Each structure stands twice: as C-alpha cells, then as structure tokens.
Amino acid sequence: PFLQENYLMLLTYGSLNNILPAALLGSILSAVLGSLQIGYHTGNVNAPAMVIQEFFNSTWRARYNVSMPDQKLTLLWSVSVSIKDFGALLGALGFKYMVDSFGRRNSILIANGLSVVGALLMSLSKLAKSFEVLIVGRLVFGVFCGLVMSMNPLYVQEVSPTNLRGAFATLNQVAYTLGILIGMVVGLETALGTWDQWDLMLCLSLIPALLQYLLLPFCPESPRYLLHTRGQEAKAESALLRLRGNPDMVRKELEEMKEGETNTKASISIQQFFTKASYQQPILLVVMIALGSQLSGFNAMINYSTKMFEDAFSEAKYLTLGVGAANLTFSVVAFFLMEKAGRRKLLLTGFLIILVCNLLLTIVDGLQTLVPQLQFLQVVAVFCLVAAYELGPGPISWFIAAELFDQQARPIAMAFTSMLNWGGKFLLALIYPPLLDVLGGYVYLLFMAIALVSLCVTWFRMPETRGRSFDDIAEEFRGAEGILMQNKSHFNTF
Numbered sequence: 001p002f003l004q005e006n007y008l009m010l011l012t013y014g015s016l017n018n019i020l021p022a023a024l025l026g027s028i029l030s031a032v033l034g035s036l037q038i039g040y041h042t043g044n045v046n047a048p049a050m051v052i053q054e055f056f057n058s059t060w061r062a063r064y065n066v067s068m069p070d071q072k073l074t075l076l077w078s079v080s081v082s083i084k085d086f087g088a089l090l091g092a093l094g095f096k097y098m099v100d101s102f103g104r105r106n107s108i109l110i111a112n113g114l115s116v117v118g119a120l121l122m123s124l125s126k127l128a129k130s131f132e133v134l135i136v137g138r139l140v141f142g143v144f145c146g147l148v149m150s151m152n153p154l155y156v157q158e159v160s161p162t163n164l165r166g167a168f169a170t171l172n173q174v175a176y177t178l179g180i181l182i183g184m185v186v187g188l189e190t191a192l193g194t195w196d197q198w199d200l201m202l203c204l205s206l207i208p209a210l211l212q213y214l215l216l217p218f219c220p221e222s223p224r225y226l227l228h229t230r231g232q233e234a235k236a237e238s239a240l241l242r243l244r245g246n247p248d249m250v251r252k253e254l255e256e257m258k259e260g261e262t263n264t265k266a267s268i269s270i271q272q273f274f275t276k277a278s279y280q281q282p283i284l285l286v287v288m289i290a291l292g293s294q295l296s297g298f299n300a301m302i303n304y305s306t307k308m309f310e311d312a313f314s315e316a317k318y319l320t321l322g323v324g325a326a327n328l329t330f331s332v333v334a335f336f337l338m339e340k341a342g343r344r345k346l347l348l349t350g351f352l353i354i355l356v357c358n359l360l361l362t363i364v365d366g367l368q369t370l371v372p373q374l375q376f377l378q379v380v381a382v383f384c385l386v387a388a389y390e391l392g393p394g395p396i397s398w399f400i401a402a403e404l405f406d407q408q409a410r411p412i413a414m415a416f417t418s419m420l421n422w423g424g425k426f427l428l429a430l431i432y433p434p435l436l437d438v439l440g441g442y443v444y445l446l447f448m449a450i451a452l453v454s455l456c457v458t459w460f461r462m463p464e465t466r467g468r469s470f471d472d473i474a475e476e477f478r479g480a481e482g483i484l485m486q487n488k489s490h491f492n493t494f
Contacts, residue, residue: 021245024159027219028168031108031155032175033212034148037115037205039179041122041141042302044186044201045081046320048193053077055198056131078433080135085426087142088149092418095150096411100229104155104222108212111151114144115209123203137202142422149176150418153399154410158222159243161253162469166338166399170331173395177331180302181324188321224470227257228407256469273412278477282404285462286417289347289400292454293393294424296354297361297447300432301382302327309379319379326383330390337391342466343400344458346392351455353388357381358448365441393454397421403465406474 045052056076060068068076091111098107118141125134152172160168187193192201220239227236236257240250273279301323309319337346360381368374398421401413435443465473 021243023220023242026215027159027243028156028171030212030215030219031152032172033208034108034112034115035152035172035175036179036208038145038149039176040183040205041084043180043183043324046184047187048189048198048201049077051193051195051198054195055126059129059131062129074433078430080138082426082429083135084138084142084145085422085429087139088146088422089419089426091143091146092150092415092422095147095415095418098147099151099154099411103225104151104158105216105219108148108151108155109216111144111147112209112212114140116206118144119203119205119209123199126199146418146422149398149421150414154402154414155222157399157402158224159220161244163467164339166343166466167335169399170335170338170395172398173390174331174335177328177390181328184321184324224257224407256471259471268408268412270412273409279405279409281461282413282477284457285404286401286413287420288454288457289393290397290417290420291424292351292450293389293397294421295428295447296451296454297358297385297444298389298394299425299428301386323382323386327386327390330387331395334391334395339466342464343396344462344464347396347458347462348455350388350392351451351458354385354393355448355451355455357385357388358444358451361444362441365444403470403473404477407470
C-alpha cells in the first residue's frame with residue numbers, strides 16, 4: 001500500500017502517457033550519473049585502506065630505504081582521504097561562473113572531464129610508483145565533486161515539475177549512496193580491493209562518466225536558465241514542452257516563470273547576496289542545515305566505519321558494507337517521503353535521531369570495557385545515524401538552497417551551499433582521527449551538540465517548501481523582511 005500510494009502521487013502529474021516524459025526522466029537520470037561517480041570514490045577507499053597504505057609505505061621504502069613512520073603514514077592517509085573534499089571546496093568557487101556562462105546542462109558536461117582526468121591519475125599512480133599522483137588525482141576529482149554536487153540538484157530542480165521537485169532532487173542522493181555501496185563492494189578484498197587490482201578499482205568510475213557524455217547532450221537545457229539568464233523565451237518554451245509533454249501545462253508554467261522574473265533583478269553581486277535583508281533567513285537555514293548534516297558524525301561513519309568496528313568484530317569490512325546498504329536503503333525511503341512528509345519534518349526527525357545516536361555512541365564507548373556485550377549497540381547506533389542522515393539532512397542539505405532563494409540568487413546560494421557541505425566533509429575527514437585519539441568517545445558529544453543546534457534552528461526558522469513554486473517561496477521571503485518566520489502561521493506547518 002505504501003508503494004501504491006506513492007505511485008498514485010506520480011499519477012497526479014498528468015495522464016498515463018505523460019507521467020514521466022522521456023526527456024524529463026532521461027535528463028534527471030543522465031545528470032545524476034555524476035553523483036554516482038562521487039559516491040563510488042567516497043566508498044571505495046574504506047575497505048582497502050590497509051592495501052593502499054602499504055603502497056604508500058612501499059613507495060617510501062623504495063625511495064629512502066626505510067619504512068614510513070606510523071604517525072606520518074596516518075597523517076598522509078588522512079590527507080589522502082580528505083583531499084577530495086578540499087578539492088570540492090575549491091570547485092564550488094567556480095560554480096556560479098560556469099552555470100551562468102555555459103548553462104546548467106553544459107556545465108555538468110564540462111565538469112565531467114575533471115572526473116575522467118582524476119580517475120586516470122588515481123589509477124596510474126601505481127604504475128608511476130608515486131602516491132603523490134594518487135593524491136593529486138583525488139584533488140582533481142574533488143574539484144569535479146564541488147561543481148557537480150551543486151550543478152545536479154540545480155539542474156534537476158529547474159527541469160522538474162513543482163509537485164515532484166523534491167523527490168527528483170533526492171534522486172541525486174540516491175545515486176550518490178548507490179555509488180558509495182558499489183565502491184564498498186568493489187573495494188572488498190574478495191573483489192578488487194587487493195594489492196594486484198586496487199589500481200583497476202580506482203578507474204571504474206570512467207564507465208558512468210563516459211555514459212554521461214553519451215546521454216546528457218540529448219537532454220534539454222534548464223528552461224529557467226534559458227528564460228531568466230539568457231532571455232530566450234522561445235527556447236525556454238521548447239525545452240518545457242519536451243520536459244512536460246503537455247502544452248497547457250507548459251503555458252501555465254511559462255507564465256509563472258515570467259511573472260517571477262519581474263520580481264527579480266537582472267543580476268546580484270556576492271555582497272548583495274550576503275547583505276540583502278530577505279536573504280538573511282535563508283542563509284541562516286542553509287548554514288545550519290549544511291553544517292549540521294556534515295559535522296554531526298555521518299562522514300566519520302562512512303570514511304572510518306571499518307576502523308571503528310575492527311577492534312570488536314572480526315568481519316568489520318562486511319559490517320561496513322551493511323552501513324553502505326543502510327545508506328542506500330534510506331535514501332530511497334527519503335525519495336518516497338520527500339513529497340509526502342515534506343522537508344521540515346524530515347529534517348527535524350533526522351537531526352533528532354542523529355543527536356540520540358551520538359549520545360548512545362558516547363555511552364557505549366565509555367562502558368564497553370566494563371560491559372563488552374554493549375558493543376552491538378555501537379553497530380546499532382552507527383546504522384541508525386546513517387539512516388537518519390539519509391532520511392532528511394543528507395539529501396535536503398544539497399538542494400534546499402535552490403528552493404529558498406529566488407532565480408538570480410540561486411547560483412550563488414548553491415555555490416555557498418556546496419562550499420559549506422564540502423568544507424564540512426573535509427574538516428571532519430581531516431580532524432576525526434586525531435580528535436578520536438585525544439577525546440576518545442567524547443568526540444561524539446561534539447557531534448551531538450552540532451545536531452542539537454541544527455535541530456533548534458530548523459524548528460524555529462525552517463518553512464515548509466513542499467508543493468510551493470520557487471516564485472511563491474521567494475515572494476514569501478521578500479514579504480518577511482524583518483518578520484520572524486515562526487510568526488507566519490502558514491510557514492510553521494510541522
């Protein structure tokens with residue numbers, strides 16, 4: 001009945017022949033192939049970590065005739081894991097220029113070239129006998145990540161109908177988590193995570209990259225970009241007709257887009273973005289949702305779960321695989337719930353569960369030496385935390401800026417969101433191992449505090465955007481300058 005009810009939601013989009021026009025479905029699936037690549041290179045370094053670290057060590061011995069000191073190896077591995085996220089932070093800086101200059105679709109295609117170069121460098125590092133080449137490859141791939149994880153939600157939301165906008169944007173996260181799971185499976189020592197084949201494992205992302213080059217050029221450009229940025233109304237109407245397949249729907253949506261255009265300036269500077277009164281509430285929400293998602297522990301579980309489990313469980317790699325499966329499962333659940341429950345409820349539920357899980361991890365860490373039987377609670381807490389992240393904070397943190405800002409501010413807002421998300425990922429991946437050494441299980445109290453702050457901000461400030469047009473939300477913020485969100489009754493819909 002649950003699946004049937006959500007399928008009926010799709011039926012409300014139009015007649016049976018127009019539920020999902022081929023151009024719309026093809027555009028979304030082609031775009032999220034980039035997120036699949038990102039997820040793959042997020043998950044594939046967890047299980048074979050020891051193998052790749054041995055490559056670092058053997059390279060060092062070949063150069064200097066001594067093994068690399070353990071402390072140096074730990075630091076170098078932390079840099080290798082986190083450099084992708086640092087590259088993504090750099091990539092986010094070029095996001096606005098690319099999407100405004102080349103369009104949403106073409107920018108994704110251009111950025112895809114960085115994925116190809118990065119994957120080749122990582123794979124060739126073994127042949128070159130240089131761990132520096134692997135690190136540079138992850139850096140280049142990271143620049144691709146910073147661009148595409150903002151380009152995809154922006155493009156998907158701008159080509160999607162309003163009543164399915166959030167669900168389709170969540171497919172970006174579904175592809176990302178699917179990539180993580182595939183990376184975890186391929187990285188097992190029973191697959192390609194071995195000394196002989198780990199370099200082959202690192203280049204498999206070339207398959208979806210090349211597939212994207214074959215498919216995406218045939219997809220339409222964002223109608224909103226064509227109308228608002230390029231002023232090409234005829235091309236915007238043609239793109240909408242391909243995406244909707246219903247002339248009446250196209251005329252109505254085009255009129256709404258043109259009406260929204262009259263309420264926005266031709267362009268907006270970065271200074272205006274951060275100083276304009278009607279943007280202050282959305283900026284606060286984007287900051288707290290993004291940082292709350294990335295700094296509340298999820299990335300520590302994804303990057304270091306094998307290390308967390310290996311002290312207590314002999315088959316830690318397979319528990320990590322279970323984490324990846326839970327990650328994917330609940331991103332699919334979020335796809336079905338996004339238009340049913342709404343963004344606000346899913347954020348609040350997710351942050352609350354994350355808070356409780358971090359508290360549980362702290363308690364288990366403090367008591368497991370006295371009561372070893374509690375170790376299974378660690379596994380339960382990790383699985384629940386990952387599920388809660390994918391239920392709301394994870395997918396929503398990437399696309400919510402596109403809903404909270406008007407057309408002219410949207411590229412800057414998405415770039416800002418990308419910087420926050422990737423900056424948070426980079427920071428946590430880099431500092432989690434040393435923090436764990438210094439604080440032990442108390443590090444999870446820091447994650448809990450961040451989740452608590454994000455929960456409070458979401459409760460008091462977050463509007464429900466489900467089922468509302470971009471222009472309607474932007475108009476609400478324009479009319480809410482100087483007015484607290486919770487005083488507007490139709491915002492507080494939890």
